[in-house]
Amino acid sequence: MSHPGSDDLIPVESLDDIPTFANEDEEHEFWSTHSFGEGLLNLMGPLDDAALPPPRLRRRRITTSIAQFARVVPAQPRKPKNVVRQTEIVFDEHRSWLRAS
Numbered sequence: 001m002s003h004p005g006s007d008d009l010i011p012v013e014s015l016d017d018i019p020t021f022a023n024e025d026e027e028h029e030f031w032s033t034h035s036f037g038e039g040l041l042n043l044m045g046p047l048d049d050a051a052l053p054p055p056r057l058r059r060r061r062i063t064t065s066i067a068q069f070a071r072v073v074p075a076q077p078r079k080p081k082n083v084v085r086q087t088e089i090v091f092d093e094h095r096s097w098l099r100a101s
Helices: 023-030 038-043 080-101
Strands: 010-012 032-037
Touching: 010 023, 023 032
Parallel strands: 010 032
Antiparallel strands: none
16 A cells, blocks of 8 residues: 555554554554555455445435526505405495395
């Protein structure tokens, strides 16, 4: 596992050479100065696919705008106040017409 600056890193040849870490900071400090050596890499074998967890479902980003969900509602004309009175008057005229017949 070679990467830039790996010549300066101390190779770890055995799992016994890896200390137990108290926290992630200690682990980061250790691995910033150490790398996997050939002996440790040779201990590792190929991984069986059955040991892997199932792949996650692919998520897709959906971009929408509010305008796609907005309904166009025509503006309702405001009723003049006298319309209600006119309706009442018409109703009263019908009532008096019914009374007369």
